[in-house]
Amino acid sequence: MHWLYLAVAVVFEITVAIAAGNAKGFTRPWWTAATLVSGGIATYFLSLALLTFDVGVGYAIWTSIASVGIVVLGVLLFGQRLGWRKLLGIAIVIGGVVGLRISGAA
Structure with missing residues (x-):
């Protein structure tokens, strides 16, 4: 159940980033x-x-997965560029999350 809670938290954290960007300060x-509210x-x-x-x-898993989700949505919804450096960063983040998971973290 804790993974479901974390997934819901990630979705709303992504919503926070998108909404904050559109809130224009x-x-x-x-x-x-x-x-x-999303926060x-x-x-x-x-x-x-x-x-x-x-x-x-x-917290590390939450922020990492949300960060990757925000980058992906930025590319898909807002036409932001996804170069090799961003792809490398995403791969490193995913590797870190996998490393935390296999270390026995929950």
């Missing part, structure tokens, strides 16, 4: 509200996941 009320939901589900995960490991 919190000058757009609906995007600002979406940022704050609260993401933090709540992360806290549930951290009942099982070690804090450092759970």
Whole structure:
């Protein structure tokens, strides 16, 4: 169940990044509200996941997977470029998450 909580937290963390980017410095009320609500939901589900995960490991997995998701959505939805350096960074992040997982982290 902790992996499900972590997955929900990741989805809402990605939502935070997209909403914050569209909030334009919190000058757009609906995007600002979406940022704050999504952040609260993401933090709540992360806290549930951290009942099982070690804090450092759970947080690292959460931020890493969300970061990769944000980069991928930036490419797919916003036409951002995905060069070899970004791909290398994504591969390193995924390798780190896999390393944490096989180290016995939850």
